[in-house]
Each structure stands twice: as structure tokens, then as C-alpha cells.
Amino acid sequence: MRNGGRISAAISVLTDVLERHQPVKIAVRDWGKSARYAGSKDRAWVSGLVLDTLRRRNSTAQRMGFTDPRALVLGTLRFVWDWPAADIEQACYDEHGPTPLTNAERDALLNASDFAAPIHVQGDFPEWMTPHMERAFGEDTVAEAQAMAVRADVDLRVNALKTDTEKAALPLNTVRAEPSKLLTNAFHIPARDPTQREDSLENIPAFSKGWVEVQDAGSQIAAAAANAKPGEQVLDFCAGGGGKTLALAAPMGGKGQIFAYDIDSKRLSALVPRLKRSGTHNVQLVHPSEGTSLDPLVEQMDLVFVDAPCTGTGTWRRRPDSKWRVRPNQLGKRIEDQRGILIDAARFVKPGGRLLYATCSFLIEEDEDRVAEFLSGDTRFTEEDAAEAAIASGLLTDHGAEIVRKYRGPTGSVRLTPLRASTDGFFFAVLRRSA
Numbered sequence: 001m002r003n004g005g006r007i008s009a010a011i012s013v014l015t016d017v018l019e020r021h022q023p024v025k026i027a028v029r030d031w032g033k034s035a036r037y038a039g040s041k042d043r044a045w046v047s048g049l050v051l052d053t054l055r056r057r058n059s060t061a062q063r064m065g066f067t068d069p070r071a072l073v074l075g076t077l078r079f080v081w082d083w084p085a086a087d088i089e090q091a092c093y094d095e096h097g098p099t100p101l102t103n104a105e106r107d108a109l110l111n112a113s114d115f116a117a118p119i120h121v122q123g124d125f126p127e128w129m130t131p132h133m134e135r136a137f138g139e140d141t142v143a144e145a146q147a148m149a150v151r152a153d154v155d156l157r158v159n160a161l162k163t164d165t166e167k168a169a170l171p172l173n174t175v176r177a178e179p180s181k182l183l184t185n186a187f188h189i190p191a192r193d194p195t196q197r198e199d200s201l202e203n204i205p206a207f208s209k210g211w212v213e214v215q216d217a218g219s220q221i222a223a224a225a226a227n228a229k230p231g232e233q234v235l236d237f238c239a240g241g242g243g244k245t246l247a248l249a250a251p252m253g254g255k256g257q258i259f260a261y262d263i264d265s266k267r268l269s270a271l272v273p274r275l276k277r278s279g280t281h282n283v284q285l286v287h288p289s290e291g292t293s294l295d296p297l298v299e300q301m302d303l304v305f306v307d308a309p310c311t312g313t314g315t316w317r318r319r320p321d322s323k324w325r326v327r328p329n330q331l332g333k334r335i336e337d338q339r340g341i342l343i344d345a346a347r348f349v350k351p352g353g354r355l356l357y358a359t360c361s362f363l364i365e366e367d368e369d370r371v372a373e374f375l376s377g378d379t380r381f382t383e384e385d386a387a388e389a390a391i392a393s394g395l396l397t398d399h400g401a402e403i404v405r406k407y408r409g410p411t412g413s414v415r416l417t418p419l420r421a422s423t424d425g426f427f428f429a430v431l432r433r434s435a
């Protein structure tokens with residue numbers, strides 16, 4: 001496809017996302033079905049342009065003076081992809097390209113000067129979130145938010161059940177993976193350019209052999225802070241697709257037991273092939289819909305891991321559409337969920353055991369507030385130093401240790417962000433039940 005046709009496709013996909021509230025993946029898939037002539041490179045290009053447009057939606061709208069999908073896509077080409085205005089004008093004359101630029105659009109594209117704007121525009125986040133963002137980040141709000149408005153890097157966790165970092169390094173050369181700066185058992189791949197054709201990570205042999213798993217370094221560090229040990233009894237209470245389950249299983253070396261539970265049984269099914277690929281044999285799935293029950297596990301667990309459902313604000317780099325979908329009432333609903341889940345999950349911790357609370361949200365309302373409220377209602381638990389717990393796993397590099405100590409809050413929990421650590425936004429706290 002010529003670029004003009006791709007730009008038209010991006011405008012139509014973005015219209016579906018913004019006006020019909022379709023997730024980007026679905027909207028691109030639907031467009032791909034109707035555009036049989038489009039190859040995988042075209043789909044990556046269109047999807048990349050739509051995602052970048054969503055990442056910088058507010059600031060691009062401000063520069064363009066319009067908020068419609070066409071203005072946003074054209075503005076992204078100019079202000080995010082750095083296309084000269086003349087190239088955008090030219091692409092409009094390609095076969096299937098968008099209609100020619102209006103004078104107002106041309107003026108906006110030619111005027112690339114800096115602009116003064118409120119912080120939700122500078123930081124490209126929904127206006128209603130301003131007080132929440134400022135509560136979490138204070139004067140760093142714009143810088144933190146801007147670091148969430150770029151493409152995400154990709155991290156790979158080396159699966160100790162199958163290989164080690166040294167052996168995994170060679171086959172990972174093909175995907176430009178570099179050793180992680182934060183973790184000794186991980187690799188880091190700089191954000192991919194959607195205009196370049198690159199191998200899908202899931203097609204590389206190291207992935208299909210179960211040597212590596214795609215997992216953000218923030219998520220890996222939260223799992224490290226749980227310090228799951230061989231022989232322990234572990235409950236992954238919100239196991240979902242099992243990212244944390246697998247990361248907890250690796251240091252256990254097949255000894256002990258992990259119970260993977262999720263209220264949504266369907267989500268657990270994604271875990272089955274992942275367990276097989278990773279060579280993990282000590283995980284039992286607990287499906288609420290199949291009548292299996294957690295009751296026998298009450299007060300029996302050395303470790304209960306709560307990867308709580310949340311607004312997912314920490315993943316805005318990867319899922320920029322979710323940034324514009326989050327609403328105050330959803331935040332309220334998530335807080336209610338987190339409150340109930342913490343109380344429920346705590347029942348399974350044995351005396352002396354630990355409860356790890358994690359979210360992929362940077363909102364204090366979903367993080368520190370929830371931990372503080374839980375602790376005030378259950379005085380058997382006290383908070384420990386989550387940074388030192390992560391370091392004790394032996395999985396952090398010196399730099400990783402420095403980062404978790406630097407971003408440890410006054411009560412011991414840790415919040416990582418793209419700006420602070422080049423990770424997703426991730427929060428984790430370690431709570432210990434008295435013996």
C-alpha cells in the first residue's frame with residue numbers, strides 16, 4: 001500500500017476507536033478483514049500510527065486546533081513522526097489517500113512552534129485525572145505523563161526452569177535484545193518502530209522453547225519481591241493469564257505448590273499452554289466455575305500474591321486507548337474490588353506468611369490507600385520493606401537495587417514508572433502476618 005492509503009486506513013481505524021469505542025486491536029483486525037490487499041507490514045504501520053496518535057492525543061489536538069480523527073492522525077505524522085508538512089500534503093494525492101489538506105490543516109501542520117497548555121494537554125492524559133496525577137507525582141506530573149506517552153520497550157524474562165541468561169543471549173541477538181539494566185535474568189528490547197518490518201517475538205525459537213517469556217521488568221520486579229522459595233505453598237489469587245504465576249514458579253524450581261486462582265475462569269485457560277511451554281509442573285489451576293474451591297487453603301499459604309484488578313494506568317504506553325477510556329466511576333469500582341480482594345485473599349495467609357499486593361496502576365487511591373486501609377482493618381499484618389524484599393531475591397542488578405531503593409515510599413512500598421525505571425507503572429507492597 002502507498003502511504004496515502006495507509007493514512008486513510010489509520011483515520012478510519014481511529015474513528016472506530018474513538019467514536020465506536022473499539023479497542024485498537026479489534027478495529028485494526030476489522031479493517032484488515034475488509035482490506036485484503038493490506039499485508040502485515042501495512043497493518044503494523046496503520047496500527048503503529050493509530051497507537052502513536054492515541055498516545056499524544058491531547059497535545060496533537062491542541063496543535064492542530066481540531067479534535068477529529070483526521071486532524072489527530074495528520075498531526076501525529078507531523079509532530080510525532082516528524083514528517084515534513086509537504087510529505088503529508090503529497091500523501092493526500094496518493095491513490096486511496098485522504099482528501100487534500102484544507103488551508104486550516106496546512107497552517108496547523110506548518111506551525112510547529114512550542115505551545116503553552118494546561119498539564120493534561122502537555123502530558124496527554126484525561127483532564128479529570130489531573131488531581132490524581134498530581135497526588136502521585138507532584139511537580140513531576142508532566143514529565144511522568146510524557147514518559148507514558150511514548151512507545152513501550154519490551155522485556156523478556158529468562159525462564160530458569162529451562163535455561164540461563166548466558167545461554168539465552170545468543171538466540172536473542174536476532175531481536176536486538178540487550179541484557180536488562182534492572183534484572184540479572186532478563187533482556188530488554190528497545191521500543192519497536194512500526195514502520196520497520198521486525199520478527200514477531202512470539203515466532204523466535206527461544207520463545208516457543210519456553211526459554212523466555214515476554215514480561216515487563218516492573219512486573220518481574222514485583223514478582224521478585226514475593227521471594228517465592230522451593231517448597232513453599234503459594235496462592236496466586238488474581239492469576240489471570242499467569243504472568244506472575246510463571247515468574248513465581250521459576251525460583252521454586254518445581255518444588256512446592258502454586259495454586260492459580262482467578263474469578264474469571266476463562267482467563268486461566270490462557271495459562272495452560274504457557275505452563276506447558278515453560279516446563280512448570282507444580283501449578284494447580286483453581287477454577288471457580290468448575291466447583292473447585294479455595295476453602296482447604298485457608299491459613300495454609302506461605303505466600304499469597306494479589307495482582308489486583310486496577311485501572312491499568314501503568315500500561316498506558318502499551319494500551320494508549322485505555323488511557324482515554326478510564327472514567328472516575330471505573331476508578332471507584334476498582335477501589336471497591338481491591339478492598340474486597342485484599343480482605344478475601346488475606347484469609348489464606350498462614351501465621352508468619354506474606355501477602356504481596358501489586359497493581360499496574362500508579363494511582364495512590366489504588367495503591368498506598370488500599371494498603372493503609374487494609375492494615376488499619378487487620379492488625380495481624382504489618383508492612384515490610386518491598387525494595388529490600390526484591391533485592392533479597394538476588395534477581396536485581398546493582399542498578400535495579402538502586403532504583404527500587406530510590407522509589408521506595410515512606411511505608412516501604414515501591415512505585416516504578418516509565419520515567420523512573422523504563423518499566424510500566426507498577427506498585428508493590430509486602431505485608432507480613434504475625435507468627
Ligand SMILES: C[S@@+](CC[C@H](N)C(=O)[O-])C[C@H]1O[C@@H](n2cnc3c(N)ncnc32)[C@H](O)[C@@H]1O
Nearest residue numbers: 238239240241242243244262263264307308309
Ligand atoms: C491484573 S489482572 C491479573 C494479571 C495476571 N496476574 C498476570 O500476571 O498475567 C487482575 C485479575 O484479577 C481478576 N479478578 C478480578 N476480581 C477478582 C476477584 N474478586 N477474585 C479473584 N480474581 C479477581 C481478573 O479476572 C483479572 O484476571
